[in-house]
Amino acid sequence: MTQLITERSTDVIAAEINAIKFQTQSMMLQASSEIGKRLIEAKEQLQHGEWGKWLKDNVEYSQSTANNLMQIHTEYNSNPQAFGNLSYSKAIALLGIDAEERENFVQENNVEEMSTRELQKVIKEKQKLEKEIAKKEADALKEKKLLQQDIQDLKQQLEDAHQQSTDHEDSEKEINRLTQELAVAESKAKKLEESLKAKPIEAATVEVIPESVQKELDQLRSKKNESTDPAEIKFKMRFESLVNEFDLTLHALDGIGNSETKAKYTNAVHKLMDKMRATLEGGMS
Structure with a gap:
């Protein structure tokens, strides 16, 4: 069979x-x-x-x-x-x-x-991302501490200026300058606190403030006691406000989950920046 x-x-x-x-x-x-x-x-x-x-x-x-x-x-x-x-x-x-x-x-x-190799790669990228987030959070907390110190210093200077005030025009200018710079510092500190509370800082936004802009901000802070020109003081206040709003805008943009919607708004930001640059260059020519 x-x-x-x-x-x-x-x-x-x-x-x-x-x-x-x-x-x-x-x-x-x-x-x-x-x-x-x-x-x-x-x-x-x-x-x-x-x-x-x-x-x-x-x-x-x-x-x-x-x-x-x-x-x-x-x-x-x-x-x-x-x-x-x-x-x-x-x-x-x-x-x-x-x-x-x-x-x-x-x-x-x-x-x-x-595969084991793929897993090791994903874990390595995750660890790198976590380090970048931790560094950004540490930088933000350091910036917050510096701002708090700036606010304390400005308040003390403003108090001293009021106590030593005379009827001279220079005294009035000094008080106005300190008042405006205090408002700028308090506004930036408030917005930084709001951005920290809104959501964890992500590695995608590590470079929220361009290095050149941050350098300019540091220079403005270091020279806060030198300027008495009302126009320059006003510019510094507006400039800090502009940087703060740009920072918060990027955080909001990064929170959009839909990739197509995010791409649309990213393109809108690029167009606005191009328009601002063209306007600025046209005004300086």
């Missing part, structure tokens, strides 16, 4: 391979956690300086490998179901994500479908 051989489809074969792969990965991660648990137990019993030699003589692990295994147990043992299908190398890469963010990160980025 001839035995019939049923030919299996490539789809069935692929499904079986993937099932075995996932089972293997799950077992590997579980086994790594169990090894890590025992390494922690052994390390607690050893004296300082004995750890490296014990690893080499007994289990042939480097200290970096042992650290990874212990971290896998510490970080993943509390919720093994959420990470059971991850490979060992992906589990190691994900140690670069904060524990409270890790599960959401895995789901949102479909980590199971990524």
Whole structure:
């Protein structure tokens, strides 16, 4: 009697391979956690300086490998179901994500479908982004502190000017100048506070204020006690207000979720800037 051989489809074969792969990965991660648990137990019993030699003589692990295994147990043992299908190398890469963010990160980025190299790249970009955000926030807080100091100094100078005031025209000009500069500083401090409260600063807006404009602002601040020209004081007030509004406009633009709408308004900003530049160059020619 001839035995019939049923030919299996490539789809069935692929499904079986993937099932075995996932089972293997799950077992590997579980086994790594169990090894890590025992390494922690052994390390607690050893004296300082004995750890490296014990690893080499007994289990042939480097200290970096042992650290990874212990971290896998510490970080993943509390919720093994959420990470059971991850490979060992992906589990190691994900140690670069904060524990409270890790599960959401895995789901949102479909980590199971990524290669380890792709995952490492995404994590590296995330870490870079977080550093840029932290730096921008630190810069904004530093600017806020400087503004608060400026406001205190201006208030003191204004108080002194009132106490020493005479009927001379120069005294009146000095009081007016200090009053206007105080208004500018308080306005900028208020808008900076509003922008910080509105939403976290994102890396896409790291260069909100162009370097050349920031340099000009620093120069204006350093010379705040030199000018007595009412026209120059008025310009400085308007200039600071313009920069503040541009900053807030960019924050608002960055918050638009629809890409087409965002592109439309970005183009509108470019057209306005071109028009302003042409108007300014025409007025100076």
